[in-house]
Amino acid sequence: MASAAAAVIPDGRRWSKGPGSSSSPVTTAIFLFFFVVVVGVLVSARWITTTTHLSTTNLDQWSSKLAILTATHTTSSIPAIPAAPPPPRPTYSLSCPAPPLHRDPTIPSNISQTLDLVLSPNASSASTCAAFPDPPPLPANSNASSTCPAYFRFIHEDLHPxxxxxGITRAMVDRARATANFRLVVIRGRAYIERIAPAFQTRDLFTIWxxxxxxxxxxxxxxxxxxMFDCVDWPVVHADQYQGENATLLPPLFRYCGDNxxxxxxxxxxxxxxxxxINIKPWDALxxxxxxxxxxxxxxxxxxxAYWKGNPDVAVxxxxxxxxxxxxxxxWNARIYKQDWLKEIKAGYKQSDLASQCTHRYKIYIEGSAWSVSEKYILACDSMTLVVTPKYYDFYSRVLMPMQxxxxxxxxxxxxxxxxxxxWGNSHKQKVSFRVHLYYIIKKGRPSAAVRALSHQITGSK
Known part of the structure; x- marks a missing residue:
């Protein structure tokens, strides 16, 4: 403050009328006012410059420090001979990184604007995901004449109506929205999802996965x-409602089971x-x-x-x-156990391990409120499976034959x-044991002609 005041006095004298003359109070006040304004402008400009510099340079400095720490940490794990970088793996997501678009208020909140463009009648590749290349063509050595599994024929039967x-029209697809949980659109190898209604637990998430x-x-x-996909158990597209002229209104709705x-x-x-x-692993691991x-x-x-364990409260x-x-x-030669899932969750699933339930010669499959996912786990136990007459079928079960x-x-x-x-099984243990073992061989691969001949001799079937 003292140096500033000393600097003011000589400057004030320059504006005086002559040597030895003193400035009037009005002149001094005006000078001080303009001086404060000028100093304030300079200080503010300096503060703004310093703040801007800190917001860029200092952040960049911290970023560089983090990068240095990361590089120092990973240097010790670099091999002596650098390996060639692995080829990039194809990735698939539920979103399309198209250029940012202004949100259209007419588009529902549960659907992305990108998907709305994809579904638009006037959609073009340029307006959606032009940045993505087309998927690679089929490999040249693919065997187009290979035999599909027997249950694949039901795909054609399901689509026959x-x-x-x-054919299938856009109007048919839209009619399926009434009960669907989500809509799936695949464009050039990428999946887009519209969430329509909440699904039970995480059925929709794992289906999409x-x-x-x-x-x-x-x-x-x-x-x-x-x-359109419906994650509820019970089928709802009743055939008798889409006869004659109504056949053009038939909604193509996907779900996990069907009936006649x-x-x-x-x-x-x-x-x-x-x-x-309920702590069930993916099929490959299970x-x-x-x-x-x-x-x-x-x-x-x-x-x-005969063994069964499950929730009996879901069906009569x-x-x-x-x-x-x-x-x-x-x-009745049956051992029936009630599964209390709430109690089992609290106990850490100690009594629901599926691999530890293959301890009885016979296992019972019975439907719940509709078809039950337990069917594949019961069949995989290599016990004689006793199937209570089912009403529903899943994707694979229509090829299963009774007594086979x-x-x-x-x-x-x-x-x-x-x-x-x-x-009967306990009275014919060798025959049942062989049939169970044969079924196990068939599940693992194609049995030899000798095994088939022996099967026919013992069981009386081909």
Whole structure:
């Protein structure tokens, strides 16, 4: 402050009228006012410059320090001979990194603007994802004449009503929105999802994950498509409502099961990719555990009873099955256990390990409120499967044949039917054991002609 005042005095004298003259108070006040304004402007400019410099230079400096720390940390893990960088893997996401667009207020909040452009009648590749190259073509050595599994023929049967109606229209797809949980659109190998309604637990999430694995495993081989998916158990597209002229209104709705009275398109269920709410792993990992469980106890050494464990409260037919349990009055050769999922979750799933349930010679499959995902786990146990007459089918079960893949149990006479099957199996242990072992061989690969001949000799079937 002192130096500033000293600097002011000589400057003030320059504005005086002559040597020895003193400035008037008004002149001094005006000078001081302009001086303060000038100094304030200079200081403000300097502060603004310094602040701007800090906001750029200092942040850049911190970023460079972080980069140096990261580089120093990773230097020790660099091999002596640098390896060539791996080729980039194709990635698939639920979004399209198109240029940012101004949000159109007419587009619902549950659908992305990119998907809205994809679904637009006037959509073009330039307006959506022009930055993405087309998927690679099919490999030259692909075997187009290879035989598809038997259950693939049901794909054509499920789609036959639309072929008979002349094809699938956009209006048909939109009609399926009434009950769908999500809409899936695949454009040039990329998936786009519109969430329409909440699904039970994470069924929709794991179904979408399975579709992404399909796109990743077969790049360029999944055609463009637009479909509606319903994650609820029960089929709802009743065939009798779409006869005659109404056939052109038939909605193509995908779900996990169907029956003989509906036209829902059947798709593999979500649990093949995992069911975290009840601690069930994806099929690839779970199948290895089930194979290990099968090897722990051979069929002849297993408990000579029919086993079932599940929630009986979801269906009357399951409540009737509970009556077949062993009691002081009856021995129906069945061991029925109620699964309390709330209690099991608190206990850490200690009593619901599927691989540890392959300990009985016979296992019962019975539907719940509709078809049950437990079917594949029961069949994988290599016990004789007793199937209570089902109403519903999933993607794979329509190729299962009674007395070849399972023993049928009458729904209206469960207890006696189970007792008869178990008594017969225990009286023909060698024949049943061979059939179970043969089925295991067939699941693993194509059996030899000698095995087929021996099967025909023992079981009387081809």
């Amino acid at each position: 639309w072929r008979a109606a002349g 399975g579709i992404l694995q399909l796109l990743r495993r077969y790049p360029g081989r999944v055609p463009d498509l637009d479909l 009275e509906t036209l829902d398109v059947v798709f593999p269920d979500w649990s093949f990719w995992g069911w975290p709410e 199948q290895k555990e089930l194979n290990g469980g099968n090897k722990r106890v051979k069929w002849l050494a297993r408990e000579p009873y 037919t399951r409540q009737e099955l509970v009556k077949c349990n062993v009691s002081s009055k009856h021995e 893949h399972y023993w049928p149990i009458w729904d209206d006479n469960k207890c006696s039917s189970i007792k008869f099957a178990v008594d």
